[in-house]
Amino acid sequence: MKWVWIIGGTLLFLIAVMAVVGAMLPQSHRATRRARYRQRPEAIYAAIAGPPDWRSDIKAFGALPDGKWWEQDSHGNKITYALVEDRPPTRRAVRIADKKLPFGGVWTMDIAPEGEGSSLRITEDGEVYNVFFRFLSRFIFGHTGTIENHLRDLGRKFGETIQVEE
DSSP: OHHHHHHHHHHHHHHHHHHHHHHHSOSEEEEEEEEEESSOHHHHHHHHHSOOTTOTTEEEEEEOTTSOEEEEETTSOEEEEEEEEEETTTEEEEEEOOTTSSEEEEEEEEEEEETTEEEEEEEEEEEEOSHHHHHHIIIIIOSSHHHHHHHHHHHHHTTOOOOOBO
C-alpha cells in the first residue's frame, strides 16, 4: 500500500510541475522551417492549395459551406480551417477556425523561386491555451514537428527527399 501512495504522490507532483511550468510559458509562439524542391512555385502552390491527400497525417477531409474546410488526423481529431490570405503562387495563409481546441493560430506558407525549383517556408504563429498542452507542445512534441512532417510529405509527393532547414 505504501508504494501506491508513493507512485500516486509522484504522479500528482509531476502533473503539478507540468501545470506550473506550462502556466509560465508564453501562450503564443512562432516557429518556422523551410525546404527546397525541384518543382516550380506553381506546382508547390497547387499541392498546398489542393486536397491534402498527400499528407501522411490526414486521413479524411472535406469542404464546408462557408468556404472553410475540415481535416481529420489519424487519431480521429477534426480541425476546421479558414483561408486568411491567398496570393498564388507565392503565399497562402491558413487559420485554425475551431475555437474549442486547446490550440490555434495561423500557418503562413511562402513560396519563392530558387533556380529551377523553389523553396517553401512555413511559419506558424501559434497559440496554446491549455497549460498542460502548452507544456507538452513545448517540451515533448515541439513547435516545429508538424511543420517538418508537412515539408517532408510534400517532398514525397514529388518523389523528392528534402532537407528541412531553419
